[in-house]
Amino acid sequence: MAYSSVIFDMDGVLLNSLVDGEKWKYRAVDRALKEKDVEPENVSRDGKDAILGDKGYKACLKKSSKLGLDPREIWSLVAQETTNARGEELRKGNFELYPEAEKVVKNLHQKDIPLAVISNAPEAAVKMMIEYFELKQYFKFFAGVRNFEDLRDRKPHPNHLELAKAELKRDPFIYVGDSDSDLKAAENARMDSVWVKRGGEVQNGHTFEVEGLGEIVNRVVEDQSE
Structure with a gap:
């Protein structure tokens, strides 16, 4: 039709x-975690996906709370960092x-x-x-x-x-x-x-x-x- x-x-x-295993995205999450005094090495990839919001609202809420973070604050910071990272990748031609x-x-x-x-x-x-x-x-x-x-x-x-x-x-x-x-x-x-x-x-x-x-x-x- x-x-x-x-x-x-x-x-x-x-x-x-979706290049290079999306490492650009996880580097951005790591920067956000460090800003909130959380060591990125202590958070699994699944945990980072949750904080990104990739697993939905409830998963983001649950993981953020487990890390002692305000879910709204950490998601907003991650959104800002990943958006900035996208801009950098665009400018580099990646x-x-x-x-x-x-x-x-x-x-x-x-x-x-x-x-x-x-x-x-x-x-x-x-x-x-x-x-x-x-x-x-x-x-x-x-x-x-x-x-x-x-x-x-x-x-x-x-x-x-x-x-x-x-x-x-x-x-x-x-x-x-x-x-x-x-x-x-x-x-x-x-x-x-x-x-x-x-x-x-x-x-x-x-x-x-x-x-x-x-x-x-x-x-x-x-x-x-x-």
């Missing part, structure tokens, strides 16, 4: 930030748009299909990416995690996708993601989804899959029933 609005995930879909990402976005925009970006990254990081690559004019809406309380609504919760739907307005919608949380969020928001494979673990629950973004335009715009 054809779709009237397209919503993209950021990391692993538009932006190749982060790039995936091949065809800009072309696909421009192509869909030219076909008058409203576009959005919904990410589990801090919202400041999403804005940075869009502005750095001069893509802002093509997206009608974007959102990331805005604050600690907003972690409750991160994917796979559908709320951020529902916000995008309200802004884009044109049904049917489709969400383009690369992870299980993306596909579940789309299902929870009652929309179709595209799994961008990228060589990752096999995912289930998507409407169709693609190897790269270049395949999306025809799949989205043209009626596949013909």
